Amino acid sequence: MNIYVTREIPKGGLEMLREKFGKFEMNTEDRMLTQNELLERVRGRDGVLCLLTDKIDAAVFDAAGPECKIFSNYAVGFNNIDVAEASRRGIMVTNTPGVLTEATADLAIALLFACARRIVEGDAFTRAGKFKGWGPLLMIGQDITGKTLGIVGAGRIGSNVALKMAKGFGMKILYADTFKNTELEKETGAEKVDLETLLRQSDFVSIHVNLTPETTHLISEKEFSIMKPSCVFINTARGPVVDEKALVKALQEKKIFAAGLDVFENEPALAPGLTELPNVVIPPHVASATFWTRTRMAEMAAKNLIDALEGRMPEFCVNKDQLKR
Ligand code: GLV
Numbered sequence: 084m085n086i087y088v089t090r091e092i093p094k095g096g097l098e099m100l101r102e103k104f105g106k107f108e109m110n111t112e113d114r115m116l117t118q119n120e121l122l123e124r125v126r127g128r129d130g131v132l133c134l135l136t137d138k139i140d141a142a143v144f145d146a147a148g149p150e151c152k153i154f155s156n157y158a159v160g161f162n163n164i165d166v167a168e169a170s171r172r173g174i175m176v177t178n179t180p181g182v183l184t185e186a187t188a189d190l191a192i193a194l195l196f197a198c199a200r201r202i203v204e205g206d207a208f209t210r211a212g213k214f215k216g217w218g219p220l221l222m223i224g225q226d227i228t229g230k231t232l233g234i235v236g237a238g239r240i241g242s243n244v245a246l247k248m249a250k251g252f253g254m255k256i257l258y259a260d261t262f263k264n265t266e267l268e269k270e271t272g273a274e275k276v277d278l279e280t281l282l283r284q285s286d287f288v289s290i291h292v293n294l295t296p297e298t299t300h301l302i303s304e305k306e307f308s309i310m311k312p313s314c315v316f317i318n319t320a321r322g323p324v325v326d327e328k329a330l331v332k333a334l335q336e337k338k339i340f341a342a343g344l345d346v347f348e349n350e351p352a353l354a355p356g357l358t359e360l361p362n363v364v365i366p367p368h369v370a371s372a373t374f375w376t377r378t379r380m381a382e383m384a385a386k387n388l389i390d391a392l393e394g395r396m397p398e399f400c401v402n403k404d405q406l407k408r
């Protein structure tokens with residue numbers, strides 16, 4: 084079997100591939116491939132293990148050729164892959180759900196705390212030598228315990244954030260989703276509301292939807308304008324769900340209190356003005372970046388690839404029911 088790995092992933096996954104397929108080719112440079120390199124390197128492969136930073140479209144499928152059976156994405160999100168086109172060609176697309184739920188939820192919560200209590204801003208203040216002693220008005224932030232948390236997209240990750248914040252910090256949970264999450268309601272007393280109600284009533288808004296045409300720019304100028312001026316906004320899902328320019332404007336005009344973002348609209352580029360704002364916390368898309376999680380993701384991505392190439396339906400095939408072949 085002729086496989087390709089578009090960038091080095093944790094060892095556990097690579098060892099599984101080596102054991103099955105012997106020596107295989109991989110991009111060993113510490114950078115993503117350009118689109119041209121990607122087109123060249125997938126040529127004639129039976130399967131490819133790719134990343135969320137790889138744009139996998141019809142041109143890439145053409146380049147890979149008719150023998151290619153699978154693109155195994157090292158991520159839970161798969162908006163980087165044209166799944167409809169893959170399905171038409173009978174190519175399996177797989178992902179790594181579940182193992183990054185806790186880590187991603189934890190990071191969303193870390194951002195929530197960092198923003199509400201101005202941790203990053205305060206840290207920079209102290210390091211800069213500006214701390215001249217305790218002050219009654221110094222670095223005042225927002226309460227968390229007992230406040231209202233609005234979860235946009237109550238899937239695995241959104242529900243996990245809600246559960247932890249309801250149980251740990253007595254937060255009242257609102258959620259907006261197309262599905263009713265009865266289990267979440269039972270466990271946390273969460274209430275399903277429409278997006279507008281959620282935005283108007285929440286002290287914290289956290290985004291957990293998949294990126295689709297329907298969720299692109301789900302949060303834009305109008306949405307920011309109806310949030311509370313004390314609202315903390317968190318996005319650990321996908322950047323394009325949020326109109327980043329509108330977010331910068333909302334922060335500049337103090338329409339909301341702060342934002343914690345792990346993902347960006349045109350990653351790795353940032354909207355003009357974003358980094359000048361003191362009230363944003365912006366880690367570099369690291370929600371799943373814990374040792375345990377990244378290792379499990381590597382093993383799952385490897386297993387998906389191996390299963391597909393040995394003629395089994397991978398457990399985490401996202402287009403199982405759409406495959407033509
Ligand atoms: C990370 O963003 C993922 O989708 O796994």
Ligand code: GLV
Binds near residue numbers: 181238
């Ligand atoms: C992603 O895994 C989600 O369902 O939230």
